[in-house]
Amino acid sequence: MGHPLNVDKGVLLDVQTHEEHGKSIVDVFIRGPMDGSLIQRVSDFNFPPYFYISIIPSAKPAKVEKELSEETLPGGIKPVFVRKVEKEKVVYLQMGFASIAELVRARDGILTYPFVQSLHESNIPYTKRYFLDKRLRPYSMVEIERDKNGNIQKIKNSDEPAPPLRTGAFDIETYGKFSRISPEKDPIISIAISCGAGKKVFLHAPYADAITISQPDEKTMLESFLTFTRLADLDILYTYNGDHFDMPFLVERTKKYHIPIDFGHSGIQLIGKGTETSARIHGLQHVDVYQLVRLLVRFQFFKSPRLDLESVMRAVFGEGEKTLTHKGITEIWENQKGFDVLAKYNLTDAEYTQRLGTEFLPLLMELARLVRQPLFEVNRATASQLVEILLMHESVELNQLFPNPPTHDQVEGRLQNPIEGGYVKEPVAGLHTNLAVLDYRSMYPSIMISHNISPDTLDCVHSECKKGANLSPTGHWFCTQRKGLLSVVLERILDQRIEVQKQMDVLPKKDTQQIVLKARKQALKILLNSFFGTLAYPRFRWYSRESASAITAWARHYIHQTLDWAEKDGFTPTYADSDSAFLLLPKPKTEEDVKKFVEKVNKKLPGRMELEFEGLYERGLFVTKKEGKAAKKRYALASYDHELTIVGFEYVRRDVSIIARETQKKVLEEILINGNPKKAHDIVLGVVKRLREGKVPNKELVVLTQLQRRPENYAATAPHVSAAIKAQKRGKEIVVGQMLGFIITKTGKSISDKAELEEFVKEGDYDAEYYIQNQVIPAVEKIFAELGIDSTDLERGGKQTGLGAFV
DNA sequence: TAATTCGCTAGACCGA
């Protein structure tokens, strides 16, 4: 003690681990401040992995502590420490081990001791543990004190601003005779990289230009690429589906040539998770933009029918074209001609990846900061993982133990017993005028905060809570005296959102800080919206059936109450779904009356709950289902400034052809905006005619459906499955989870027989009657029916009258 | 090993 320590400062990039002499060691990666010096790796030798045990009441903690400290556990494992800890007035023993491997072995052994009751926090990933216990914030500055051996003595966050990180994207093009490409035999033809240091294409062919570097062979090409990337000195490397394609391919090819795969530090670690793999680079964050896109699509940040690079570019930036197919690449290689096209295509993909990465990085970064995990983890995380880590941080803060994950039997039991969801009111079918839409802002989270819903406040011992404001319609209640873990975290998120919004409001619109703030707001929204789902998720550590049921019960209560109150105030409740209410305004009622009503409701709502006036619509259409009842979750609204909102209808479904969707949209526009059903009818007649004449291009006829399992695992052969099987027989590789685009052709008996993947269908070879009877007419007939228009004449191409309705 | 339930519709399948 007392001797001077080295102090390092830098941006915390990553935490990883390695084993040395049977000991698990934590490696912290930082980038030095402003001068942009290279990434440093600093090790912490003094962070033994540990777990907690609880002991039976008759055993004395002090005695057990002493006994276990000297004990050799089954497998010859000696704990490196055993100490008593108290969490919420209960004494546990914390046991540390030299390595993760030893901890894993001790996990089973320890349960054989008769005085051991239960095991806790025994499966927390080691690096996660480090972030949790050291309270580290990634991508912020940290201060590290080191001893004279260079080992970490102390690590803590610092509030200095962190410099921006360096990013780059790469993409490989490979050759493969058949559609199944394998890195064991097929070469990489070219590699493109786009980053701050420049843009380059490394091509293993006789072609060069300003950015394309011709290499004599694949080995040299790989080496040049790695050297260039190392010199670029990146913090973040983007790929598009690199986890499953580029990275494993690169690993395999470099292995073949005995090239050390080195991006500046160690290498790539391919992590296998079932059928999923991910590629982790030491000291450099590999952000797979495809994974990120999947995350964002799940959270409904944007919608894209397909998730290939070009489709996503179009969905996000409105531009992006696929200029080369796999077949095209194969031909270029075989004919050794057209490398300029290949190089351009390769670079474009790398640039697209870089653009998308840049677009979404602020959000990913904010998410990573909020949950205090590296980009790599957050990039590949799911909603429940994000919420889980957030709750773990809070638990550590409050000195609470994490609940153990449920056992298999517990999960099964929970699955058998699902909770009741939201209330959906059957709408009044027909075309309505002057319709107000109200909705509860973040309804489930606001209920959780307002009623203090959390597993740790459920059915508390206080007798007054049992009768208080937090007694739910289910009969369970939540403490009114002590705040719950989940509600505390949620309320903080909500407060942070409000704070961010305030900052955004005072800053100029163009201020660069706005991007970060917007991203933070989005990240907070993602977290906010994930809590309820995870609480009702059977595998979740903090699963609580009672809590989740109470939330939905309260939600049903509040929406019912809103409808009742609205009716009493003279509005006509027309429809409701979970957190929204649709009210028809009878004659003298105005927008002002609705707003007054909303205000009145808000005065009676508890805590953070809030009803919002979403908008007033000139027209709203609800249709009737097959069986005669009004359909829920399908409607169309036209605002007073002629904006059309279409919900649930074929128009928003990717598994309906464009011709049917666009026709439906036009019909809705004519009816709801232009008030011209006659024109709508004529439009459909025109489409029917064009279909019969074979004039509709194939791309308007494609039906997209996801193949959710292997073709042989389907009980019934649906059209997309049939099309997939036929394509497979022709040598096309079909992957589970893939989006299949098919067309119903003229040849075959059943619809499935006629289904073929679009790439195998000649232009014009479609079954016009199928598209008329099964796509276009079903999409419009219910709409016409609400106006009293018979659409049977449509099927016959308008030869029957049926137009009497328009007169 | 990774968020929920509610609801609609298409198309295959099966028995009368």
Add this chain to the structure above:
DNA sequence: TCGGTCTAGCGAA
């Protein structure tokens, strides 16, 4: 050949 039932996929919230 029909009508009911079941499987599957997708969207709303």
